[in-house]
């Protein structure tokens with residue numbers, strides 16, 4: 157056994173069992189009450205001793221000890237990354253290769269109130285640029301960590317089905333790591349930094365190092381069965397129509413910020429789920445220019461809040477990923493979700509709300525019934541009032557939309573209805589300029 161692994165194992169087991177079980181449960185015994193019902197009684201467990209086991213004490217016991225050994229280091233003989241020879245072979249077979257380069261960048265980014273927080277990003281933007289491929293394509297991805305970074309980073313892609321070691325291992329400053337895989341399963345997949353061999357993973361993800369891979373089904377999306385009612389010969393009858401798969405598409409990625417007053421990461425707040433801001437595509441209230449006006453005094457044009465705008469009566473597709481460590485009760489105020497797909501499986505049709513646990517995704521087909529204003533929310537009041545409110549205006553014709561909410565067009569014919577965009581992002585000015593250059597047709 158690798159020495160570092162064995163040290164970690166011992167440390168972690170001692171720490172976790174010591175903190176959790178020795179303090180609370182090991183002295184618990186089962187007795188029978190006079191009513192014959194088994195009840196728990198303890199001689200040592202008191203409310204005070206249970207209260208002493210705080211998330212912070214677990215944190216201090218384990219994280220510090222893991223830190224001493226440099227994170228979780230596994231050594232697994234036989235595990236290897238796909239070589240570039242393999243990529244060349246896949247290409248020769250006729251597969252499409254997507255060469256993607258992510259660069260780790262720690263930068264200060266704006267939050268409401270004219271403040272900044274210490275963000276960690278891929279390519280200077282939160283979330284990272286959305287990657288879109290078709291089922292069966294090859295993702296050949298390189299992560300570079302510049303020497304200017306004070307910590308290592310890494311890349312865990314949920315669209316991949318490859319050995320986590322060594323592919324998702326730490327990349328230290330001044331180094332790069334490349335791995336490749338075939339995107340075998342359709343869906344909207346999370347990717348994220350795993351810190352330095354999981355050490356600091358929570359901080360890195362909750363500070364912005366996450367993104368989405370959309371893997372379109374090889375044969376495209378199904379037509380949408382849309383059901384209403386109508387009158388026929390004095391009776392109410394079903395009016396069922398099949399709507400083309402072509403849709404106005406958006407991405408919504410939910411996460412939290414846990415911050416100290418100086419904008420640094422507040423880990424104790426994370427353990428307590430005490431959210432500072434709930435972010436959608438990196439910003440709290442980033443698509444709410446009406447109610448909170450928290451971005452009115454934003455320093456850069458790309459930080460100003462802007463609603464999503466779609467034509468009513470048309471097919472709209474949302475790719476939603478829960479990037480954080482709180483549940484997302486995805487709901488659109490005023491609308492219903494005509495179809496919920498996870499992976500390539502239809503989970504529901506005609507539903508009001510769909511629950512996403514950590515790192516889960518959903519692809520939602522929606523038809524907004526009329527002109528007006530709708531609001532996509534995490535139907536958790538703590539989340540809504542800390543930022544999870546996305547205003548959707550429906551009109552009789554399309555309009556340019558925020559760049560960070562519009563994914564790249566699918567290469568599967570008849571899937572994406574192309575949309576004009578303007579620069580809108582939780583990002584550096586340099587990243588905003590890069591987005592403008594790549595997307596073109598910017599209007600903002």
Ligand SMILES: [Cu+2]
Nearest residue numbers: 309310349360
């Ligand atoms: Cu990182």
